[in-house]
Amino acid sequence: MIKLHGFMPAWNLVDPSPYVTKAMILFKMANIPYDFEMADLESVSKHKAPYITLESGEVIQDSTFIRQYLEQEHGADFSGGYGAKELGFAFAVERLCENHLNNILINSRWCKQDNFDKGPKMFFMRVPEEMRENVINEVRGMVTAGQNYQGIGRHNDDEIFELGKMDVDAISDALGDNDFILGANPCGYDASIYATIAGISTTFFECRTGEYARQNPRLMAYIDRMKNKYF
Ligand SMILES: N[C@@H](CCC(=O)N[C@@H](CS)C(=O)NCC(=O)O)C(=O)O
Structure with a gap:
């Protein structure tokens, strides 16, 4: 297996x-x-x-x-029965999620102290206590450097929120009245789009972009639909 x-x-x-x-x-x-x-x-x-x-x-x-x-x-067929033009569009939305919105998700989890303390810090619980703080600082330093290199980490909170709203609105507009990103059937790109929207909108973390996404009934219906179908 x-x-x-x-x-x-x-x-x-x-x-x-x-x-x-x-x-x-x-x-x-x-x-x-x-x-x-x-x-x-x-x-x-x-x-x-x-x-x-x-x-x-x-x-x-x-x-x-x-x-x-x-x-x-x-032989998996993730096309959902859609054609190349539609799938190209869905792939671009997936890339928006993975290459942009997920950076905002990482920023909120790793760079906001309260979120980090109740979230990603758990990844370090198995590190021996005497080394833990150093390891945490080192890894967080790498994440922060990555955020600066990618660019999102150079913006202030309000600017990150502005950019996050644009992403959320674009995904919502791309979805329109469809059940899934391209229509009544899911395609493989829905896997990633769902994962990003669910991740950013979890109520577990304080995240302005996530809160904004939660106020979008279309996106919330979409993540419910995907969750019910696959989990
Ligand atoms: N492009 C990769 C991204 C995977 C990724 O970034 N995974 C993160 C968790 S969300 C990770 O393992 N990070 C550990 C690290 O960077 O040290 C994929 O699509 O699988």
Whole structure:
């Protein structure tokens, strides 16, 4: 059986990571069984989750390469029956989620002290106490550097919220009156779009963009629909 490595249910989410959530849904969409195992980030070259381990021992890292593997090796069809033009549009919305809105999600969880203390700090509980603070500072330093490099970390709170609102509005407009991103049927990109909207809008964290998303009935109906279908 294929092993999918991720984290654990937390913060009112099936997994803290939108990418792990995306991979879980892709397996469910494709009706391919998997065993879920805790990720060991030190054991894989990219040091990120999700990754999958095949029965052969081969490891595939990155949610998008996992999607490609399921398509190429298991014949999974994530098209939802839509054509190339529509799928190109949905892929662009997925990239908006993964390459922009998820940075706002990370910013709120890792850079706001109260959110960090009740959220990501739990990842360090297994680090021996005498080393814990140093390890936390080092990892948070890397996350902050990543945020600055990507650019989101250079904005103030109000500006981040402005940008977050634009993302949320764009996703809501893209969804329109559809049940799923492209229409009445889900496609593979819904996995990621759902994971990001659910992640940013969890009530567990204080996040202005998340609160804004929660006020959007269309997006809330969408995440309910996806959650009911796949979890
Ligand atoms: N492009 C990757 C992103 C995965 C990712 O960023 N995973 C995060 C959790 S949300 C992670 O494992 N971070 C650990 C680290 O960066 O050290 C994918 O699609 O799988």
